[in-house]
Amino acid sequence: MSALLEISGIGKSFGAVRVLSGISLAVSEGETLGLIGPNGAGKTTLFNVVTGFLRADAGQVRFAGAPVDRLPPAERAARGLVRTFQKAMVFPALSLRESLAMAARQRAGQGLRWLGARACHQESAARVERLLAESGLARHGGERMADLSYGEQRIADLLMALALEPRLLLLDEPTAGLSQAEAERLLGIVRRHDARTAIVLIAHDIDIVFNHCDRIAVMHLGQLLRTGTPQAVRQDAAVRAAYLGSLAD
Ligand SMILES: Nc1ncnc2c1ncn2[C@@H]1O[C@H](COP(=O)(O)OP(=O)(O)OP(=O)(O)O)[C@@H](O)[C@H]1O
Ligand SMILES: [Mg+2]
Incomplete structure (x- = not known):
């Protein structure tokens, strides 16, 4: 079976860096x-x-069997390649429900246009309520x-991404600043x-990362240092050196 996402030989410089x-x-x-x-x-x-x-x-970047290098972000998202941002870009004045509805309608407009506007609206509204219920944020x-x-x-950032019905979700530090319990809760919502x-x-x-991931890829100075199971990565000498021994056994 071919991979959902295939990244090959990616290079990027900013000026001379x-x-x-x-x-x-x-x-x-x-x-x-x-x-x-x-x-x-x-x-x-790399996410960018x-x-x-x-x-x-x-x-080259291939997604679901096709090259996507020339597609803008919105078209990649429409195919199911969706990300969240390290610095969130939420709409502060909209309610949580309104924000999710915007994302859900965008998705429905792409996938269900043939159903007509009314059906799209109903489908989006149902998806929003489901996301609110699953995340425990319904009362907010x-x-x-x-x-x-x-x-x-x-969690709202995450729900905005889930409302797009991703096949692949790229999460950029979704748990930064959260307690262990809050982080576990957030990742549980996706599953x-x-x-x-x-x-x-x-x-x-x-x-x-080690508790939730099937495999781990380690980057260092713009290169991929190792990819492997959590156990293999944890024991890898080069990885341990890059982390200055902060990985406990
Ligand atoms: N738009 C840009 N212009 C110039 N340099 C950039 C730009 N974006 C990132 N960089 C540089 O590229 C390098 C990699 O940055 P990047 O944000 O990808 O790292 P990161 O692994 O996500 O780090 P962090 O864990 O701190 O988020 C850094 O040296 C950064 O300063
Ligand atoms: Mg970063």
Whole structure:
């Protein structure tokens, strides 16, 4: 079976600074892949290339069997390649429910146009209520995004992405600033929503990554240092060196 996402030979420089070199990586349907590495390793830049917010200097990105290098972010999202941002871009004045409805309608407009406007609206509204219920945020649906707690805003970011019905969800530090319990809750929401969604998870919290991921890819100075099972990565000498021994046995 071919991979859902296939990244091959990606290179990217900003001026004279090489930020990504020769990155090749594949993600399978339904897999959870952790993407870790020290600050500045190039993790977010790789997400930007994969989702079309940046054009790579070299290499190719294929999604669901087709090259997507020339597609803008919205068209990649329409195919199911969806991301969240390290710095959230929520609409602070809209309510949580309104924000989710915007995302859900965007998706329905792409996939269900043949059903007609009314059916699209009903389908979107149902999806929003389902997301609110699954996430435990139903009673906050009417609150402005800006009035939600920090932890709830992080969940709201996630729900905005889930409303697009991703086949692959790229999460850029969704658990930053959350307690262990809040982080576990957030990642549980994705799996409860759809166990088949593939995930690439960037996180600095090593416990979260090692507990939740099937495989882990380690970046360092713009290169892919290792990819492997959590156990293999944890024991790898080069990975341990990059993390200056902060990986416990
Ligand atoms: N638009 C840009 N212009 C110039 N340099 C950039 C730009 N975006 C990122 N960089 C540089 O590229 C390198 C990789 O940055 P990137 O944000 O991808 O790292 P990261 O692994 O996501 O780090 P962090 O864990 O801190 O989020 C850094 O040295 C950063 O300063
Ligand atoms: Mg980053």
